[in-house]
Amino acid sequence: MFVLARYLLMPFVLIAATLFAMGLHIVGTALHHQFAWHQAVATVTDVSPYTETQKNGLITKGINVAIAYVANDAPMSWSGKGKDIGLYTASKGDQVGLYYDPADPSSLDTAAMKGWRGGLLLFAVTGGFTVFYVWFFWLRGRNAPPTSPIASPVRVAGANAKPLHQQGDTFGRR
Numbered sequence: 001m002f003v004l005a006r007y008l009l010m011p012f013v014l015i016a017a018t019l020f021a022m023g024l025h026i027v028g029t030a031l032h033h034q035f036a037w038h039q040a041v042a043t044v045t046d047v048s049p050y051t052e053t054q055k056n057g058l059i060t061k062g063i064n065v066a067i068a069y070v071a072n073d074a075p076m077s078w079s080g081k082g083k084d085i086g087l088y089t090a091s092k093g094d095q096v097g098l099y100y101d102p103a104d105p106s107s108l109d110t111a112a113m114k115g116w117r118g119g120l121l122l123f124a125v126t127g128g129f130t131v132f133y134v135w136f137f138w139l140r141g142r143n144a145p146p147t148s149p150i151a152s153p154v155r156v157a158g159a160n161a162k163p164l165h166q167q168g169d170t171f172g173r174r
Contacts (some may be wrong), residue, residue: 006137009137012129027120033109038071038099040071042068043094047063047091047092048064050062063081065090066078066079067098
């Protein structure tokens with residue numbers, strides 16, 4: 001039963017490992033944007049709701065936003081779907097903190113300030129599950145200390161006594 005559970009949980013471990021890598025990417029990208037990109041405060045100049053119907057009939061609602069900000073001492077503006085820069089709710093006149101790429105000031109990211117905690121949560125949960133799985137099903141009990149109370153390297157078992165290091169192959173099997 002133990003071996004069966006080990007292999008039945010393997011797909012979940014592979015999914016957890018993939019989610020772990022995704023969480024690592026989210027956290028890494030957010031930290032990179034916070035440390036390498038410049039921060040600015042943008043003013044929302046226009047907000048309009050939109051509704052999209054996808055091919056499968058699913059309806060998506062969101063907002064189109066226009067913002068104005070100063071990047072590299074030059075006034076800049078951006079407009080598009082709010083979700084592209086991490087805005088899901090906004091009102092005209094709101095002040096929004098954002099990060100911009102100094103090499104390309106039109107490349108914005110507000111999610112760097114908001115989204116990395118979710119990446120950390122994903123990182124911690126999937127990493128914890130994977131480490132527990134590997135320890136519990138693959139590593140636990142591999143190198144257990146000998147249970148013999150005798151500290152001598154020779155086990156006394158009668159006339160056929162052999163030194164301990166000659167009594168078996170890998171994992172004590174012959």
